[in-house]
Amino acid sequence: MKTIQCMMEHMYWADGRILEALEESGTKDKDLLKLVRHVAVAEQVWLSRLQGKGSMQYVLWEEAANLTEIRTMFEDNAKQYRVYMEGLKESELDEMVDYTNQSGVPFQTSVRDILLQVLLHGQYHRGQINRALRLESAEPVQIDYITFARL
Template structure:
């Protein structure tokens, strides 16, 4: 039987890579161009996607949410300054770590407890958290699509249905 949690994460990696590949084909200035949106640039959005995924991975590896969030906050400006190719290398590395981690889990539905310093204690599971990571990425790739249109560029399809045809 197929591991749905790992498949959803694979979809997330594929969708991020589709967007990265598309962005690499556009003029370099598009990535850091200031836009009027919830985020000030595509670089800021993609860095946010990456740092949230890194935060959750750090939590899976044993850091508290507070520690993982502090680590991400320290990296924020550095990540936003990177170009698309540098972020791609970091994201590829993080994706490999996630896939290895998920492949080695005996029970992705086992309850884990996360203490969010802003929202309190949450009893969840690895599988639910991966679904959060995937939907979070989807939401923000939608932000990137809007930002591309604001700059006069098309986006790229990266929905789950297309992934199913291409995997």
């Protein structure tokens, strides 16, 4: 449980670092903003499923109005995940969650695997965002777990 909690704290930190790098870059790339919004919405989708709610109200791939909107999404996500994690017991990590994906297909996945999906999905896309920043001649930001752990 401690490892997942540390990884979640890393996720909140890394989301914030990516947003700072995007703000500093001044990017207007709509595809890049769409990608970072996708990360925030995917976090919402999985949390909704963990809470036993539906997720069909979320649109995973949609243009973002601006980084301020996305920052608010990430901040809300962090608050809600922290509350969820505080109430989660280690014995519940292997409980199965029934949900329907965005295409309407039913699935059953453990809480542990859902949390790992959220963590790894975000890190994958943050790497893509950093690469896009480099292609725009902007400075990518360090988001490795070890950097976070050294703080």
